[in-house]
Amino acid sequence: MKTIIIGGGFAGLSAAAQLAQKGYNVSIIEKNLQIGGRARQFSSQDFVFDMGPSWYWMPDVFEKFFNQFNKSTSDYFDLVKLDPGFQMIFNDHKTISIPSSYTKLEELFEQIEPGSSNKLKKFMNEAKFKYDFSMDSLIYEPGISFNELFKIDIFKNLVKLQVFSSYKKHVAKYFKDKKIRTLLEFPVLFLGTAPKETPALYSLMAYSGFVQGTYYPMGGFHKVISGMARLCKELGVKIYTNEDVQKIHIHNNKAYQIETQTQTYASDIIVASADYHHIENKLLESQYRNYSEKYWNKKVFSPSCLLFYLGINKKLKKLIHHNLFFDADIEKHIKDIYTDKNWPENPLFYACCPSKTDPTVALEGKENLFLLIPISPGSEDNDHLREKYFKLMIKRLEKYCGENIMESIIYKKSYCVNDFKTDYNAYKGNAYGLANTLFQTANFKPSIINKNVSNLYYTGQLTVPGPGVPPSLISGQVVAKLIAEKHKIK
Ligand SMILES: Cc1cc2nc3c(=O)[nH]c(=O)nc-3n(C[C@H](O)[C@H](O)[C@H](O)COP(=O)(O)OP(=O)(O)OC[C@H]3O[C@@H](n4cnc5c(N)ncnc54)[C@H](O)[C@@H]3O)c2cc1C
Numbered sequence: 408m409k410t411i412i413i414g415g416g417f418a419g420l421s422a423a424a425q426l427a428q429k430g431y432n433v434s435i436i437e438k439n440l441q442i443g444g445r446a447r448q449f450s451s452q453d454f455v456f457d458m459g460p461s462w463y464w465m466p467d468v469f470e471k472f473f474n475q476f477n478k479s480t481s482d483y484f485d486l487v488k489l490d491p492g493f494q495m496i497f498n499d500h501k502t503i504s505i506p507s508s509y510t511k512l513e514e515l516f517e518q519i520e521p522g523s524s525n526k527l528k529k530f531m532n533e534a535k536f537k538y539d540f541s542m543d544s545l546i547y548e549p550g551i552s553f554n555e556l557f558k559i560d561i562f563k564n565l566v567k568l569q570v571f572s573s574y575k576k577h578v579a580k581y582f583k584d585k586k587i588r589t590l591l592e593f594p595v596l597f598l599g600t601a602p603k604e605t606p607a608l609y610s611l612m613a614y615s616g617f618v619q620g621t622y623y624p625m626g627g628f629h630k631v632i633s634g635m636a637r638l639c640k641e642l643g644v645k646i647y648t649n650e651d652v653q654k655i656h657i658h659n660n661k662a663y664q665i666e667t668q669t670q671t672y673a674s675d676i677i678v679a680s681a682d683y684h685h686i687e688n689k690l691l692e693s694q695y696r697n698y699s700e701k702y703w704n705k706k707v708f709s710p711s712c713l714l715f716y717l718g719i720n721k722k723l724k725k726l727i728h729h730n731l732f733f734d735a736d737i738e739k740h741i742k743d744i745y746t747d748k749n750w751p752e753n754p755l756f757y758a759c760c761p762s763k764t765d766p767t768v769a770l771e772g773k774e775n776l777f778l779l780i781p782i783s784p785g786s787e788d789n790d791h792l793r794e795k796y797f798k799l800m801i802k803r804l805e806k807y808c809g810e811n812i813m814e815s816i817i818y819k820k821s822y823c824v825n826d827f828k829t830d831y832n833a834y835k836g837n838a839y840g841l842a843n844t845l846f847q848t849a850n851f852k853p854s855i856i857n858k859n860v861s862n863l864y865y866t867g868q869l870t871v872p873g874p875g876v877p878p879s880l881i882s883g884q885v886v887a888k889l890i891a892e893k894h895k896i897k
Pocket residue numbers: 413414415416417418419436437438439442443444445446458459460461462463464650651652653680681682685712714830831832838839866867868869874875876877879
């Protein structure tokens with residue numbers, strides 16, 4: 408059966424590999440020259456930059472993905488565990504570094520808040536239960552029927568999963584110290600919403616970040632993409648790049664062909680992994696869409712971001728691989744971008760310096776630096792704003808590092824809302840899809856199936872299970888399983 412996957416990011420590649428293994432004749436059609444979607448990579452002068460993801464969390468999800476093909480992550484890339492995993496910089500310029508050993512983490516907590524190591528144990532035991540429960544069942548469900556939730560005993564475990572309480576309150580119940588609270592609140596910022604709006608279920612993220620630890624694929628995050636592309640090719644998947652899908656042709660409620668700017672591709676099944684809103688609004692006629700524009704307008708989107716890829720002509724001693732500049736008011740940043748939907752007045756930002764770990768991403772003596780500010784999706788984007796925030800970040804970096812950085816910048820490229828729209832057809836230029844609020848979790852996500860077209864499916868960060876690389880990998884697996892059940896190969 409001819410199966411077309413629209414988009415070659417993590418979800419598209421994952422679905423493609425699964426379906427090819429099950430015997431489907433799979434082609435990936437990707438609009439950009441390079442596959443990888445938000446996880447593309449580019450080289451310039453003496454530097455190699457990952458364009459998107461940099462935090463390799465939930466390592467078991469990646470391993471499990473490759474194991475299904477009797478392979479391991481180590482067949483495709485070398486993974487190192489970072490120690491420290493990351494550091495957080497506070498407004499008094501005090502820094503907390505998270506050790507990779509759990510025993511050392513307990514010692515660190517004890518030093519900051521006496522008595523907190525026992526609380527941490529309890530907090531992480533609960534978080535581990537949620538992680539295991541989610542990974543064993545919840546996260547692999549297609550979210551198309553509420554019966555799934557009965558099947559996996561979610562109602563029996565509702566109290567333990569803490570679906571209805573707020574994550575912020577959950578953290579506050581355990582810890583008094585403000586810095587500890589901020590440290591533990593940070594992982595759910597990946598889910599695209601404020602800790603007080605996030606269900607306490609998501610302490611599972613803290614379990615991954617603090618107990619499982621932070622990993623790095625040598626050569627950069629894109630190594631995971633190139634590994635998956637190699638696996639796809641080994642399984643017979645054909646990959647076409649620079650092919651922008653412009654229309655899905657439908658007859659008798661069946662999609663029979665897609666049209667790109669150069670040609671048409673016949674299909675028995677279509678899996679759309681590009682941004683959901685774009686597929687529905689640009690590639691389908693209105694009678695075939697699952698959702699209206701009003702529906703999308705009401706959804707809570709994760710932030711977009713302003714990014715800078717910088718090449719620095721010297722080493723920056725005070726930075727480590729992952730640095731979180733929480734030296735501004737977190738509540739104010741959250742209010743600015745989620746409630747007021749403005750550019751943050753005094754933003755928190757993230758500085759990633761992979762050249763601390765990986766000599767292949769910068770020449771000796773130089774630093775590869777990636778800066779990120781989360782901003783509201785749909786924010787105004789122009790050169791003036793980008794430059795204003797660039798100067799602001801460099802100033803704060805220089806203050807923390809105690810040295811001039813501006814004059815050592817030998818490569819600089821920015822990326823923001825307009826680029827997300829142009830490169831990925833991203834709704835409002837979102838970076839991470841939909842926020843994981845309670846009513847945008849599991850069965851409440853945009854559906855993985857098209858209700859009006861019998862052979863059209865969706866995958867990726869805008870449907871189940873949600874944003875982030877591990878969920879996108881899982882999303883591809885979930886859709887492939889569903890297709891194998893509904894469209895059996897004779
Ligand atoms: C800056 C940034 C940092 C991030 N950091 C992390 C992190 O540290 N850890 C983590 O786990 N996650 C992180 N994420 C999130 C993670 O990268 C995404 O959730 C994940 O990559 C999404 O994969 P996807 O396949 O759903 O979508 P995408 O990667 O967007 O793939 C969709 C593909 O569809 C293609 N496409 C779009 N329209 C068309 C069309 N008309 N025709 C053909 N193809 C089309 C796009 O070009 C793209 O290649 C980050 C994201 C960003 C942007």
